[in-house]
Amino acid sequence: MRKICTFMIGGIRFGIDVLKVMSILQNIEIVRVPLAGKAVKGIVQYRGHIITVIDLRKKFDLPDWEVGSNPLHAIIKTKKGAFSFLVDEVGEIQEIQQNTKVEIGKNVQEIDSFYVSHSYKLDDSILLILDAEKVVEVKSELSV
Amino acid sequence: MEEELRIFLSESYETLNSLDRELIQLGKNPESEEILRTIHANFQTFLESSKFLHFSKLESLTHIGERLITQLIQSDSEVSGEMITTILKLNMAIREIIFHIDETGSEPPSINNSIIQDVEEVIKKSEAEGMIGDINDVTDIFMAGTPTPGVSSESDLTDRLMNTVVEMIHVREKLFNFRPSVKSYEYSQVIARMASLVSDVYTQVRNSKTQPVGTLVLNLDKIIKDTAKQLGKSVILRIIGKEKEVDSKLLEGLRITLVQLLHNSVTHGIERTDQRIANDKSPDGSITIECYQSGELFHAIVSDDGGGLDPDKIRKKLVEKSVLFTEEAAKIPDDEVIHYIFKDGYAGLNDAGGFIGGRPSGMDIAKAKIETMGGRIFLKNSSKGKGVDIHLTLPQVNAIVPVICVNFGKERYAIPKIYLVEIVPMDSETLIKGIEVIQGHSVFIRRGKRYPLIYMKQILRYEDPDMKELPENPLIHIVVLENDGMQFAMVADGVSDMEEAVVRSMSSQLSGIFLFSGATILSDEKPSLILDIGEIQRHYLNSKLVKKIVNFEEIEVDVVPTEIQNNIEPPFLEEFLK
Secondary structure: OEEEEEEEOOOOOEEEEHEEEEEEEEOOOEEEEOOOOEEEEEEEEEEOOEEEEEEEHHHHHOOOOOOOOOEEEEEEOOOOEEEEEEEEEEEEEEEOHHHHHHOOOOOOOOOOOEEEEEEEEEOEEEEEOOOOHOOOOOOOOOOO | HHHHHHHHHHHHHHHHHHHHHHHHHHEEEEEEEEHHHHHHHHHHHHHHHHOOOHHHHHHHHHHHHHHHHHHHHHHHHOHHHHHHHHHHHHHHHHHHHHHHHHHHHHOOOOOOHHHHHHHHHHHHHHHHHOHHHOOOOOOOOOOOOOOOOOOOOOOOOOHHHHHHHHHHHHHHHHHHHHHOOOOOHHHHHHHHHHHHHHHHHHHHHHHHHHHEEEHHHHHHHHHHHHHHHHOOOOEEEEEEHHHHHHEHHHHHHHHHHHHHHHHHHHHHOOHHHHHHHHHHOOOOOEEEEEEEOOEEEEEEEEEOOOOOHHHHHHHHHHOOOOOHHHHHHHHHHHHHHHHHHHHOOOOOOOOOOOEEOOEEEHHHHHHHHHHHOOOEEEEEEEEEOEEEEEEEEEEEEEEEEEEEEEEEEEEEEEOOOOHHEEEEEHHHHHHHHHHEEOOEEEEEEEOOOOEEOHHHHHHHOOOOOOHHHHOOEEEEEEEEEEEOEEEEEEEEEOOOOOOOEEEEEOOOOOOOOEEEEEEEEOOOOOEEEEEEEHHHHHHOOOOHHHHHHOOOOOOOOOOOHHHOOOOOOOOOOHHHHH
């Protein structure tokens, strides 16, 4: 059994292992980084560290934030250090059973399956588990 | 081939020793991912070399080793003693092959395959267990006051200590800026004492996290001498600034890059002894590595007194490698084409001379390596017959650097004080009067001197959402900076007091952006990017034309602005001052 923290982003629900979620923050000042890749929203300060903010909507080619929306920062632990993932809202913590795992690929229409590590069948829906390592992987993201 | 084999062997022994050391460390800290990563890198080194030199048995052993370590890294759990024993066995088997190669020049005819099978089984087993692992003691993250473990993957004690000390320094800076309503002598005494204690702790922790460059140059000397001998050359290596300290984490990357540069100098730069004598040079070639620190950066300059770069050879190679078309290459002037040695694809896997100890080598690869560490590499100087100087910089992570903060529009950036010459406040009208545009370059004229202007808002692609709010004749600041002997200016909307800032590293998404050498957290606890002034100057103001303008030299009218110069067009002044 795993505990998964769920998030909403552009109408899609996905999850990240609760152990990888360090904190949820809002209203922290983002400093823009010129020439950074399009999915990099900027940097923030978190407990004395410089943390890169990844805009998941941009990353997944979802429609942009509405003006005046106030996204949440999910501070995620990865092997490359901590990152902030911008999400619309944070949902409940789901407990999932190993045997509800379903094949991915067929069920992932909304976002690139490259970023999804597993998916699980819940009572009435499918929960996509985000592969945080893939999200922060650098693939020649510089715009110059 | 023989030369490569020799380098391969000397590197292999080194890698084996490093593997042994890391395995002992892993036994002590079985949860350390950092150690696993080092071991992984060691196996990769072997894998690449053995592929290149066609040592198939070594390749199969190291390949399985690499797979095993990859899995251990992914599994996120502690490494068991059993596992360490397996890796040790693998290490032993590799060592035996290396011994055999050293003695006979080839691999042993047969090896004991049981070790490979054993490891295969271990991998399969842990694959099956896969994602179940360590989920047993889940702490609810939303519970108030739950302590979170260290932010980054850095796990060892000094890293955590360093992070705490850096926070203490932030608090110290805050205390200094704090103006209590009642001033008390005793109070300021206590603050000062506290501050000096924080500094002491910082110094000690930082010392434990850095190592003198000298530790890595010991075997560089040997590599050079061996390579040189093979090629009928004689080379003397000198190192200046051995005692300069580098962050331990950057040391290995620095070593790889230096080996790269030295190898290049010995094979392509330094001439054979007979040629040198014929050219009236001293028979021994000389290579110097000069290390020093300035501001937020660690510098190393590798200079040789060889033949220098040949622009025509570089053009030829650029065309061969399909980096440029023949006509394109011909158009680039000599003093610019030499910088193309760092262009992607200049040296590649197919290049016969492009391997060191089995790793692909070349300036473009050295550049990529340095840039992932947040550093920069560039050609400082090359003159025909006299040699080449290559300059590399690395950020001094966790160093304390005095910075000033400048505002461009509503954004704020930090500039290390070491580059600062002066700040001249003035109103925008005076500025406009003082600007002259020469051959497409804006210069600011003050007291008979010409300062090339860098339009930072344009470079930073700054867009002000509500520009109209600014007053009509705003007070601005000319920030005069100096790098590499050239003084130039930026126009800032505001400048703040100097403060001590701790250089922090940035994620790999950002460390390659040339405009910034790092980031820091200022005393108001907001993050700020540190401008890489040296790199900005080189990028925008390094042309001959700019130098001529600064020195009031005559400019031929037919000078065509080149690629680099075109990057900066003066915007309409009115718009720029809005």
